[in-house]
Amino acid sequence: MNGILQTFLVLGILLYFFILLFLIKRRTLLLKYTLLWIFSGIIMLIVAVFPKIMISITHFLGVVEVTNGVFALILFFMLIILMSITSIVSNMKEKNKQLIQKCALFEKRIRELEEIIKN
Amino acid sequence: MKKLIIIPAYNEEKNIKQVADNLIHNYPHYDYVIINDCSSDHTQNILENNNYNYINLPVNLGIGGGVQTGYKYALQQGYDIAIQMDGDGQHDPKYLEEVIKPIKEGKADIVIGSRFIEKDGFQSTVLRRLGIKFLSNLIKLVSGIKVKDVTSGYRAVNRKFINIYAKEYAQDYPEPEALVNAAMHSAEILEYPVIMSERLGGESSISPFKSVYYMIKVSMAIILYRITFDKRRLK
Numbered sequence: 001m002n003g004i005l006q007t008f009l010v011l012g013i014l015l016y017f018f019i020l021l022f023l024i025k026r027r028t029l030l031l032k033y034t035l036l037w038i039f040s041g042i043i044m045l046i047v048a049v050f051p052k053i054m055i056s057i058t059h060f061l062g063v064v065e066v067t068n069g070v071f072a073l074i075l076f077f078m079l080i081i082l083m084s085i086t087s088i089v090s091n092m093k094e095k096n097k098q099l100i101q102k103c104a105l106f107e108k109r110i111r112e113l114e115e116i117i118k119n
Numbered sequence: 120m121k122k123l124i125i126i127p128a129y130n131e132e133k134n135i136k137q138v139a140d141n142l143i144h145n146y147p148h149y150d151y152v153i154i155n156d157c158s159s160d161h162t163q164n165i166l167e168n169n170n171y172n173y174i175n176l177p178v179n180l181g182i183g184g185g186v187q188t189g190y191k192y193a194l195q196q197g198y199d200i201a202i203q204m205d206g207d208g209q210h211d212p213k214y215l216e217e218v219i220k221p222i223k224e225g226k227a228d229i230v231i232g233s234r235f236i237e238k239d240g241f242q243s244t245v246l247r248r249l250g251i252k253f254l255s256n257l258i259k260l261v262s263g264i265k266v267k268d269v270t271s272g273y274r275a276v277n278r279k280f281i282n283i284y285a286k287e288y289a290q291d292y293p294e295p296e297a298l299v300n301a302a303m304h305s306a307e308i309l310e311y312p313v314i315m316s317e318r319l320g321g322e323s324s325i326s327p328f329k330s331v332y333y334m335i336k337v338s339m340a341i342i343l344y345r346i347t348f349d350k351r352r353l354k
Contacts, residue, residue, distance in 0.1 A: 021343075021346065021347055024343060024347045025347040030290075031289075031340050031343055031344065032290065032291055032336075032340075034343070035336060035339055035340075038339065038343070095178045095179075098177065098178050099177055099178050102177040102178070103177075
């Protein structure tokens with residue numbers, strides 16, 4: 001990794017953190033779901049500031065070019081975040097279904113109550 | 120002064136009857152509400168058969184959402200003081216009078232029943248105590264408030280914080296974060312020494328496996344909450 005790439009990486013990650021904090025501050029992101037973003041950001045920042053860590057890891061893994069190692073790392077984080085989003089959405093889907101079902105059951109009970117009151 | 124005890128209950132079929140009966144018979148001048156967080160055991164049957172005052176959540180929300188429902192109810196019914204108390208029998212209502220005394224006298228906004236002031240009774244494991252101590256120091260660092268038992272779910276709040284918590288309450292592991300929130304709203308927080316017993320039955324909400332994850336998550340949540348809290352929003 002040369003100096004220019006390193007500088008832009010660090011700047012990019014700082015922008016990433018700025019947007020993240022801005023969104024949390026605006027309360028458009030739930031804290032719970034941003035922890036993974038923050039965690040990946042910190043790791044990327046460490047790698048960008050101390051590229052030697054990445055150099056030895058990529059060497060160990062047999063990756064020729066260090067920048068490829070950095071891309072692979074970012075891709076890895078993206079996959080993890082996508083997986084967690086899938087799990088969050090599935091969870092929400094399930095709870096939404098339960099809510100609709102209970103709502104329908106309540107509606108039926110209210111209808112029956114109304115019938116009783118009418119008669 | 121109207122006082123409400125909020126009891127969050129998730130799968131507490133073994134304990135909830137004892138907890139509720141004790142309150143009804145021995146502390147009749149307190150109102151109570153049990154929040155059944157979509158329990159999968161017989162908690163709901165017990166609540167129904169005994170004619171307790173309870174709210175059934177149609178979907179499981181977790182402890183934060185459950186407790187917040189209690190605060191919303193307290194706000195709607197116009198209560199002056201709300202007291203949170205676990206549904207598992209760990210919290211002895213005999214301290215109620217003393218815990219709410221500073222709130223009645225206007226000396227505090229929030230009072231926390233703390234295990235660690237007189238170091239008596241059930242003290243939890245060494246590791247967990249260390250974790251709580253760390254969180255306590257972290258909260259002191261970011262918000263300046265000194266609370267020893269930051270994870271205690273035995274707490275009383277005045278009307279101002281019934282309002283605030285009804286609108287905004289942390290969802291996952293809410294006790295420490297709710298304290299930082301309170302500090303941001305410049306709360307006067309006091310601790311009162313209580314003796315907690317070990318759970319009567321059932322399981323704790325935090326398993327040892329999750330503990331490390333819990334610590335990291337809560338620490339980051341506290342720090343982020345502090346960084347991103349916009350004091351201008353209060354005006």
